[in-house]
Amino acid sequence: MKSLALHLAVIALLFALQFVLPPYHHTNIARVMVLAVFAMGYNIAFGYTGLLSLGHALFFGAGLYAAGLMANGGWTGLATLPAGLLAGGLVALAVGMLALRTAGVSFMIVTLMFAQAGYLTILYFGPVTGGDEGFVLPAAARNLAGFDLATETPRYTLGLALFAVALLANLALVRSPLGRVMVAMRENEERSRMLGYNPFTVKLTALVISGLYAGVAGAGYALMFGYVGASFAAIQYSILPMLWVLLGGAGTVLGPFIGALLMFYLIDLSSSVTTAHQMVVGVALLALVLFAPKGLLGTLRERGLKWLP
């Protein structure tokens, strides 16, 4: 109850925020919310199930390009958003079927290679994908049930809606029997096997859910910001969700959002005062590893907030 109230309060706060934020931050928060959906997806695989993937850019990119390419074909958000969701889930399913035969470092390498192959494929099919430069979505396609996503309020609302659904679904998942089994797999795979759980099936399920999150985030991002490019499928976008999750707290429901928010403003603020914002991020991460290795919410959970999901 307490935790449901907390998560609803965060959603309510974000809803109220749109009425007071200046335009610049309005866009920023909308962006952070949709990226947080991506991060939540990453957290389901990494934080809860213990799958250290280096290839999540592929799932984000799958959603992004599914939406973008369909937009070019004249489809609007009502079709492209679900398509992005499915694309992320399907690509995760395909990758998982192969990559989950490995574990640990091999799993990292295999997922990384899949993602790189995806990235190169996007570049290779330049005439269709726009290659390195990407493409801008046709204005008519940035439309969801009559709302123009190029304008402030619909854009923020879509970001918030995706975030709210993703957050509550995430909360329900981690409290469900499946969520418990995912954590069990992370904690002790051999034990879980001897309780009758097939590690491969459990991990594949988690990875597909994770892919659905990443995919819908990608599609949402394309619609909200109107641009699709190969850089979103590059290695940075596999590393970023991991950093957000680590910063906010792996294996916590709100951690990915907190991490994405902090990292975003850390880079934003530091790049306005110095060109060495990469170093600021580096220092922040170093501080994190030294003082709060479980991330912000992970540390809070350890220090008394034990009910934090």
Add this chain to the structure above:
Amino acid sequence: MAAMILSARGLTRHFGGLKAVDGVDFDLAQGEIHAIIGPNGAGKTTFVSLLSGRIPVQSGSITFNGQDITRLPAHARVARGIAYTFQITAIYARLPVYDNVALAVQRQGSRALRRDTMAALARVGLDDRADQEAGTLAYGHQRLLEIAMGLALKPRLLILDEPTQGLANSEIEGFKALVRSVVPDTTVLLIEHNMDVVMDLAQRITVLNFGRLLAQGTPADIRANGAVQAAYLGG
């Protein structure tokens, strides 16, 4: 003799040159309490790991409940009703006691997870510690939790690998009562070093030595067996 719930023929597992389990034939009667004894390194854990599927069989065959399970993966054997509790305690140390057992209970498709989990904990007297982190339990309690997880699977065959190791004498009495209470619905296969427990509980005893079957029989047979005396009971 009663119907056999499990039969193994020519069961073999070598580790390099080491013949951990070497051509063992073994039958388990429905509803019995059966103990496996033998010196350290005799192959007891390896043998039951072959039965539970934790370690793949090298050669030989296993039938359970009339069906060949030799090639079945471990999780599928659990679904058929074989539960295994680890010799080295393998609980989820960082999860609450409740979750440890709930994981086993929910695998059975329980409709009242909370109630059934608490009942499973109550069976070993850990219900008042449901919210405690499992790793912070006393060692004896961790062993009991391990047993509770096995029991919560409602198995047809429960394999216990040295369950009384680390238990206090008072706890051992409780443990014996617990095991007696699950038969004959559940068949119990028990690896045990504590000879009092073995002689007290087991209807039949199998003695392994160097991966081979040395003797098999009732507690009285085993006591009287010269070869067992020499190899294990210390003359």
